[in-house]
Amino acid sequence: MLTFQKFVETIDGLEDARVLLAALEFDVFSVLDKKQLTFKQVARKAKTREEGMEALLNALVALGALKKSKDSKFASTPEMYKHFCRSSPHYKQGTAHLKLEKNNEWTQLIGTIRNGRDLSAFEGDDDPAFRHCFSYAMHERSEPYADQIAALLAKKKSIGRFLDLGGGPGSYCAAVLRKDKKAEATLLDRDAACNVARALFSGEKFYNRFHFKPGDLFDSEYGNGFDTVLFSNILHIYNPAENRQLLxxxxxxLAPGGRLALVDFFLNEDRTAPYEAALFSLTMLLFTATGKTYTFKETEALLNKAGFGKITTHKLNEGSHVLVAHKK
Structure with missing residues (x-):
């Protein structure tokens, strides 16, 4: 049960989040790079007022994101330099971009609950620049789970001809091709996402088995004869009618007997657990035109109606599961 103290502490945590978001907004970790700078030097490079930057840098030290020397110079911690400095080979450009973008939209939560979704936000063509950053963010988020999913799919039989629908940066394709040396993988997504996948994996040994099909989930033909199809974190974007069309x-x-691996957050029947899936319903309210988090039973019903059976459930982390279903 949520206590009063935890309630207050959770809301107060927004202050910490705002401090870190300000650091990303002013690119503090890139300004510092591997150097030690005074607050005046950082303010000049970041084009801010000295007073505000000094307060921000001191707060970042208090949070453990920066270090401060005895002569009042600031430096990044190794962790912050590694992930949030543009000169670092491990720079998480997608995560940094997405955290800033999503923060702005989360401020609209109260208005969205009161008045409904602003559907005008979803009009117009896809923005390639956003898709580029979003694809990197998805790679940074998906990479820890990709090997786990590849191992699950390869456990009892060969993955074979593999189709990753809307797979963004191709993280799952890469994991499958590393795991199954005989597999062939096709990524179907927008041009910008396919370009990120090419940039990430063109130097890999498996690259000659990695194929790209730029396109749209609804408008493009998928092809046929695939042994395994991955539908990862797509279901929650669309309403039931749209998902029935895709399924x-x-x-x-799929080839006869082929299988679908459906990865997503799924809710229990009372829609209040697991916590991550319940929270994700609010995320979908803000970031999609018709999406939501589905329950296990709702998803199984969609799969059955589309001609799938023999459904098994496999738990991942953070409230996420894989449903594996076979073509009847």
């Missing part, structure tokens, strides 16, 4: 296309693309 029928997947069914058609």
């Amino acid at each position: 029928k296309k997947i069914h058609k693309a």
Whole structure:
């Protein structure tokens, strides 16, 4: 049960978040790089007022994101330099961009609950620049789970011809191709996402088995004869009618006896657990035109109606699961 103290502490945590977001907004970790600078030097490079920057840098030290020397110079911690400095080979450009972008939209939560979704926000063509950054963010988020999913799919039989629908940066394709040396993988996504996948994996030994199909989930043909199709974190974007359309296309693309691996957050029947899935319902309210988090039973019903059976459930981390279903 949520206590009064935890309630207050959780809301107060927004202050810490705002401090870190300000650091990203002013690119503090890139300004510092591997150097030690005074607050005046940082303010000059970041084009801010000295007073505000001094207060921000001291707060970042208090949070453990920066270090401060006895002569009042500031430096990044190794962790912050590694992930949030642009000169670092491990710079998480997608995560940094997405955290800033999503923060702005989360401020609209109260208005969205009161008045409904602003559907005008979803009009127009896809923005390639956003898709580029989003794809990197998805790689940074997906990479820890990609090997786990590849191992699950390769556990009892070969993955074979593999189709990753809307797979963004191709993290799952890469994991599958590393795990199954005979597999062939096709990534279907927008041009910007396919370009990120090429940049990430063109130097890998498996690259000659990695194929790209730039396109749209609804408008493009998937092909046929695939042994395994991955539908990862797509279900929650769309309403039931839209998902039925996509699942029928997947069914058609699979070879006889082929399987679909559906990765997502899933809710229990009372829609209050697990916590991550319940919270994700609010995320979908803000960031999609019609999406939501589905329950296990709702998802199984969609799969059955599209011609899938023999459904098994496998738990991942953070409230996420894989449903593996076979073509009837």
